[in-house]
Amino acid sequence: MKVLIIGLGSIAKKHVAALQELDPHVELFALRYTVPAIELSGIVNIYEPDRIKNLGIDFVIISNPTFKHKETIAGLLHLNLPLFIEKPLFEDLEGEALLNTIAEKNIITYVACNLRFLECLKFAKTFIKGKRINEVNIYCGSYLPDWRPGQNFREVYSANKEMGGGVHIDLIHEFDYAYWLFGKPKNVRCTLSSSSSLEITAIDYANYVLRFDQYNINIVLNYFRRDPKRSMEIVCDDGTLHVDLLKNAAYWNGSLIFETNQLISDTYNDQMRFFTKNILNQKASFNSVSEAYEILKICLAKE
Template sequence: MRVLIIGYGSIGKRHFEILSCIKSVNFIEIVTKQNIQNSITYESLNVVNELNNYDYFIISSETLKHYEHLKYIIQRVSNKIILVEKPLFDKEYSDLETNGNTIYTAYNLRFHPIVSRLKELLQDEKIYYANIICGQYLPTWRPEQDYTKSYSADRKHGGGVLRDLSHELDYSSWLFGKILKVDSINSKVSDLQISSDDIFTAIMTTKDKVVLNISLDYISKIPIRRLIIHTKETTIEANLIDNTLLSYNSTGEKTVLCNTTSLDRNYTYKEMHTAILENKTRTLSSFKDGLEIVSLISSIKFMEI
């Protein structure tokens, strides 16, 4: 298996680290302007000698360039596997055909053991309402870099909390049905030195008639990623940071459904890549899924408060 990674920021490095440990991957090259020891690199995609030599493409460039890089690749190859980091694009595009390639969107949180367990638990449940909250203080998110110079800080380059934390939109659609109606606030409310949105909060409804309340932010001093789900029979509390899953019945009796004390930081990425390479598509976010999230994000307007 020959792999080409486009973009070598923090997420590109993580993909390289993980794929380097997968036995079926025997060759990885990188498109980056960085000089990486013991690796073959190209300064840009258009100087890569022969794209057909690769089996698996990873697009982990900044969101603004995803469309450009994907279009360049699919115009030149077919019957290849392509993984595009989330969100799929910075906005909606209408002129892209897959050309026989299999394209996935890197919503790896579907492979979190808590989310996977929720998918099983909720299959036969009558779900009424779910409250989903995710937030982390942007300056401490990637301590190795100046947050003001990160892509997250720049709305024009595809940054902002709505795109950065679009995992919550993806797994909500996967668990509760396609999101159809949104009433939201998407804005910048803090004194962070960024031009992008730092808060998103919304009431949504899905095709399965589930009411969702989703809140995302860059301002929480306590990292949080939690779901509270109310069904006909139970209330379920899922914590994706503490890796706990609890269920409460109508009398308040608690049942521990899952309690994974530690989870390797690369676990969900490893599981996603393994599923892709073994063609186990059930949990993967497809190209269509990715496009639906882009469409949803594009329908939400930034507003000044």
């Protein structure tokens, strides 16, 4: 298997590790724009985009900054290569023409949201089938300066609005799994702000209400919580399901009903395995660009 990587940052290295775990003989290429770029073991740097067509690439991982995704995808369309795109799809909603071209060319796409492979969420998806839901509360709070030790947090894309950062788009995972579990809401309302002590230009607090016929989903996200919390609470007629994503566990009316030894790092392996075995071979369609665009619409709803 031959894979091209565009954007070789921290998240790309997780995908690389997953690929090497699945296939120790995988051939990896990185399209680089800085000459000379840092050499990484097991990855061949290339500097001329024209070389790509002669490499026999099986698929492309797009993991550069979000605001570069549209330009990057547009530059690859003539190659008709499958695209594995790191979330979020775009930084805004000005990409419909690009999506139409992808559909017309029947290009295989997947937008990476690895939490769909977290066992506690997979358990929840099965557990709530047939239950009458009255309320859903989703929360994710953590401390941005702790995300990337050794780096000035104000210089990374997460902290900078002009680079496509912001807690509402950085943590699009929460919108993604809400969509995966519950479907498309009737309408969306939100409150966004960037007034915390972090002093960054990007949104650092987001509060959303997703309206469905019989219940609302409340999603609260922030960059400034020192004690991390990531959870989902589903209030049903016959009880309450609490899912602790950090512990990868689920509780029904306060009693533990599900736990697993799966680590968050395992979800990257599970995701890549599903992509290469199912999506790449067209056995399944899962979070394609069209679905990811619908989720982006929720995320970027106007206040």
